[in-house]
Amino acid sequence: NAGVTQTPKFRVLKTGQSMTLLCAQDMNHEYMYWYRQDPGMGLRLIHYSVGEGTTAKGEVPDGYNVSRLKKQNFLLGLESAAPSQTSVYFCASSPDPAGTGELFFGEGSRLTVL
């Protein structure tokens, strides 16, 4: 039972480089989210998706793009990495945001931009 899997777990980039974080879930959840977590701050929503083929902006979308071509996958792209994007990125999924709305998180991807 894999749940939510993120790759890669760690990555170091130079300013201006691009990269993609992959999130895969095997729970058939409709909703998927990308968050970033920085010291002293709460989780901040970057982008989210309410189903295959849909994406929407969250609280801090600038500098990121996402795609949800398949229901089980949610990709987060950094077009031109900046040091301010150094963070831990968490992907999460949920079956429904209503009800208990429990989020299932991946293990996180630690990104450092030099």
Next chain:
Amino acid sequence: GQNIDQPTEMTATEGAIVQINCTYQTSGFNGLFWYQQHAGEAPTFLSYNVLDGLEEKGRFSSFLSRSKGYSYLLLKELQMKDSASYLCAVRDSNYQLIWGAGTKLIIKP
């Protein structure tokens, strides 16, 4: 603006009881969540409150007062493995989660 406040850090003794408070000001309210996050790991769901009152789940209980914009997480019979950060989150009128910065709980033997 929307705001979730919780203490940055708390210390407690193994076997004791600790209460972690969370106050919130949000655009609407559709539930309050507590998550546990061990260092270097992903957050995991602990509890959900949408009505006023106490929800008990084993050693953990969560309380909500919507009129006061206040919740607490109560941990009983503390164990060393309870050392973690505890995240409070409120679901607003748009069903978006607003997260507090988390409370780091340190358990001493």
